[in-house]
Amino acid sequence: MRAFFAALLAAALLGSSALPLGAETLDEIYAKAKGEGALSIYGGGPARLYEGWVKEYEARFPGVKVTVTGGYAGGLVPAIDKQIAEGKLAVDFVTFQAVQEFIRWKREGVLLPFKMEGFAALDPRFRDADGAYAPINVFAIAPAFNTKLVAREDAPRSALDFLKPMFRGKLITAYPNDDDATLFAFHTIVRKYGWRYMDDYMATEPKFIQGHLGVVRSVASGESLATFDMMLHHTMVEKSEGKPIDVIFPESDAIPIWGQLGAIFKTPLTPTRPSSICNGTWGRSSRNGSAPGRPATTCRRPSD
């Protein structure tokens, strides 16, 4: 049943309508799903990041309760692996930045291949060709600076600019050894400038904090002047709220980007429910798939 809820979530995220989807409409799937459980989302970062999803989902599909467990991938992954090992999967849908876990879970066969409407339009650089996982968002890390304390002409436009004396003791990032997005940002810089850059950067006496929320708060408050490790959307949100912070796009350095992936876990399949999933959700990409009531194993998978 969980796959029903997860499929409905995908439909909600993508704004799919209740038009006929193969043999069953979205409304018919919803009618089967509601009142029989809840949708459990595990998401990277604070649970509040997903409040919009939850409100939208519960408004569209009353009767299906959504719970969100936020946290770092480093904590969520062992919990999910434990559930898988024990055969007691409590999570339906997972999304975080740890790409390698999605690759591994796909290899282990625990993800439900799913190509939602519009899947083909997603940039192939971010999605799995078999539909085991797909990007929920594309994130970028770009430098940001405090606009009250740093003149725009002094804002750092390259990694080397952060080494200027004016930023000594006033730089902040998350820990590269703790956050893989930050690691990616540091790695991108070191690939260009070499490990010597790290010696020079550490000489500026930078601060480190766990998580990007602390980074954006530090720069927006003026505690720190700038960072090359700001989630672009954090900067734009803070800026839109009137905080003295802005993005400064590098002149030549590469901007690290990645797709934050999402995936649906397989649950024990029964002869009727999975076929409804096939008809109801995969149907748009495989309209000639299984007939209602046929075992899931006969469903035409997205990659067929």
Add this chain to the structure above:
Amino acid sequence: MKPILSYNVANDLAEMVADPTQLSALRKRFQSYTGEVKNKGGIR
């Protein structure tokens, strides 16, 4: 702001994390600079 892919981007996070041994070594090398996590930002 221009579309993100119109900028010079690094889009090879998957390659960086694909090899667990290499990833672990990379984290450790950066940790040799930063030290272990001490400043907990907190999450809820």
